Amino acid sequence: MSVAGEFAALYGARPEGVWAAPGRVNLIGEYTDFNDGxxxxxxxxxxxxxxxxRRTDGVLRVHSADVDGGVVQLDVDSLEPRSGTGWAAYPAGVVWALREAGHPVTGADVHLASTxxxxxxxxxxxxxEVVTALALDDLFGLGLSRPEIAVxxxxxxxxxxxxxxxxxxxxASACAAEGHALFLDTRDLSYRQVPFDLAARGLRLLVVDTRVKHALGDGAYAERRAGCEAGARALGVRTLREVDAARLSDALARxxxxxVRRYVRHVVSDNHRVERTIALLDAGEVRAVGPVLTEGHVSLRDDxxxxxxxxxxxVEAANAAxxxxxxxxxxxxxxxxxxLVEEAAAEAVSAAVGKAxxxxxxxxxxxxxxxPAAGARRL
Structure with a gap:
């Protein structure tokens, strides 16, 4: 059954619309976005x-095809941060954020399914979050730009x-374009769509899902963010974006x-790796991006x-293969x-990783x- 059909079975009427928003994979630039990088x-x-x-009675009903349990019903006037609503916190948080920003969202029925x-x-x-925000923007005529939806x-x-x-x-979810990577400056949210047609160059970018679940709410992410902020304060800058990679050694000595020194070294060097990557892509030197990726992994691992x-x-098995x-x-x-792999070697590299x-x-x-796929859109 389609998502629209499932909605009708749940709520007794067809939905006003169906929207989609993608996941993303990050080519380069990790833990740089909250540092204005x-x-x-x-x-x-x-x-x-x-x-x-839409609903006009202040009720938010959300359901997921991917989570056990029935419809979660909430009162939009009573939404409170960190209220322990499980997976439903993501769409509910969007409704809360829209209303906090003054947008007249009066309730909704939502059915979600994700791949x-x-x-x-x-x-x-x-x-x-993005698919919920885009749907509510369309339905309530809020007139939000894609960066505003993302924020x-x-x-x-x-x-x-x-x-x-x-x-x-x-x-990435709101603004990406099919066949492109998104070169984003998180300081001002300016971005450029960079052609990224690997198949035309005989290349492939593989994603290896380790099946090890990560949870960013467990404090480790927050600890690293706090460490980066401490580094910026110690260096007398607003964010680590302001630290020049050419003067990194001087900064670390302070x-x-x-x-904190390790965190700063990673962020400043990874910002520079993004700049190196965009220069290589602009020059058509796509294969030369490979060593930059591996260098980034070493920094994420060690710093x-x-x-x-x-x-x-x-990483080790793929590179060895x-x-x-x-x-x-x-x-x-x-x-x-x-x-990043030659297309002709993709199966052998995949097999080597599985064997390892x-x-x-x-x-x-x-x-x-x-x-590279399209960003959020109405279907």
Whole structure:
């Protein structure tokens, strides 16, 4: 049954519309977005789909085809941040954020279904937030721009759900274009669509889902954000974006806390890796991006310390089997890695990663090609 058909079965009438918003994979630039830095995500074909109708009685009803349990019913006037509504906090948080911003959202019936793997570092939560925001923007005629939708979705996750994420995931879901990567400056939300047709160059970008669920609400993400903010204060800058990569050694010498020093080194160097990557892509040197990815993984593993044994093995096995480069992607502590590989070698590299996981006694990973897809849209 279609999402619209499931909606009708749940709520007794057809929805006013159906919308979709994708998950994302981040090519380069990790933990840089809350430091006003650069990132380069691309949208995946995997989407969260929402069938939605307006209500005028202040009732919000949400249901997910992917979560056990019935319809969750909430009063929009009573929505409170961190109120423990489980998965429903994501769409409910969007309604709360819209109303907090003064938008007249008077209730809705929502039915959701998603193909974005959860806990895989592919922004399943951002997809839920953005699809809900886009649907409500359309239905209530709010006239929001795509960056405004992304910022409101981020506010839902930060303030309502309680995860202090940056804005990259929501911007990727809301603004990405098919066949392109999104080169985003998170300081001012300016962005450029960068052609990223790997197939035309005989290349493929693989996503290796380690099947190790990560949870960004467990404090590790917040601790690293706090450490980055402490580093900025110690260096007398508003954010680490203001630290020049060419003067990084001087900046690090001024930091006495070893943990903060590692975090600062990662963020400043990863910002520079995004700049190097965009220069390579603009020059058509796509294969040269591979070593930059691997360099980024080393930084995430050793300086930020957000990798895991499974992510490290995925990167090591892929590179040993002939990949051009690889790194963990997303928040870490599990989730996924990406692998840039010659198309002719994709199957062999995938098999090598699977064999390495089996020999290590790890769960067999899921491997699929990341094909740059369209951002959020009405279906």
């Amino acid at each position: 650069f990132v380069m995500p691309l949208a995946l074909p995997h989407t969260a789909v929402a069938a939605v109708s 974005v793997p959860t806990g895989a570092g592919l922004s399943s939560s951002a997809a839920l 409101l979705a981020q506010r839902a996750e930060n303030a309502f759900v309680g995860v202090p994420c940056g804005v990259m995931d929501q911007m 930091l006495s806390d070893e943990t 930020l310390r957000v990798s895991s044994p499974e992510l490290d093995l995925a 002939g990949a051009l480069g690889a790194r963990m992607t997303g928040g870490g502590f599990g989730g996924s890695a990406i692998v 996981f089996a020999e290590a006694g790890f769960t067999v990973p899921g491997v699929f090609a990341a094909i």
